[in-house]
Amino acid sequence: MVIYLFIPFTNTQNxxxxxxxxxxxVTSFNKDPRGKEPPKLLFHNTGLNKPLNIINQNDTLYILAHGHFNMPGYVANVRNGNCLAMDHTALATILKVSGLPLNxxxxxxxxxNASGQMRKFAxxxxxxMQNMGYNLIDVYFYDSSVGVPAEFSDGQYHKDGVHFDGGGNVELTPRFRASEVRHRVL
Incomplete structure (x- = not known):
């Protein structure tokens, strides 16, 4: 099983x-003493290239984007300020156009989960995705704010997370592993 990171925005979309x-x-995975294979980074482009057609049925595909506090129901290319945003249909279409196999x-x-709407978005x-023919798809989402892997006190690298209050400010809580707030869409 290979892990892929996919950015659904092009280089012309900031x-x-x-x-x-x-x-x-990817760099954090290379430092992890457990010796796991680092993920492969792919991004959307508008050419004829289909970067996702190399993904196997059982590989894990992470979608990297930002939630936006003021834009529930959308994902964005930047965290704050003027952004390009897309809804769930646009994201699904990009995956299909980028060659994600139907199986x-x-x-x-x-x-x-900046707007608190990630469960509905997911x-x-x-x-x-199922309406597009992805009948075997399992979708997972994170019910908090998450960051890329960072070194924890155990000397290993885990995906990181933080909590935000209703105003979008970081709450002073202990670090947690992102997997603690991961949920599967039923």
């Missing part, structure tokens, strides 16, 4: 922040 996140993720099973929406996204 995806530099997301590319930086993906690059830091693919696992997509993890690695997107901060449910709508899964339904749209």
């Amino acid at each position: 995806n530099q922040e997301l590319l930086s996140m993906g690059t830091r993720w 693919h099973k696992r997509v993890k929406l690695y997107i901060c 449910s709508d996204f899964k339904r749209t």
